[in-house]
């Protein structure tokens with residue numbers, strides 16, 4: 145079909161919210177895909193990804209979660225292949241809500257040469273990082289008179 149390498153298959157998302165769908169969604173996705181999507185938040189922002197629909201070719205011999213053999217969606221907490229893998233998903237079970245810790249989420253969508261399903265759609269949102277402990281700012285107000293008198 146020629147999706148590979150097209151704008152449908154490699155895309156960066158930088159607006160504050162948006163939708164990511166498999167190529168051709170809601171129709172069946174093409175075979176032999178190696179798609180890559182990156183959601184890139186500005187500094188001090190994080191990304192939350194929420195799946196709305198999910199239907200990828202199932203692996204009937206699936207032993208454990210993440211053992212998908214045919215079609216799968218990988219979600220990385222950062223750059224693809226090099227950052228921690230949050231999960232590998234296939235079948236019809238909708239993945240849990242996913243949050244980045246680095247302001248960057250990557251999705252790798254792989255399909256093999258046979259059996260296509262409807263694919264996936266997900267919504268992402270960027271939000272300000274929650275203030276972490278190391279960013280506490282301590283201010284000491286002046287000691288009230290009267291409390292120090294003996």
Ligand SMILES: [Ca+2]
Nearest residue numbers: 201256258259
């Ligand atoms: Ca397939």
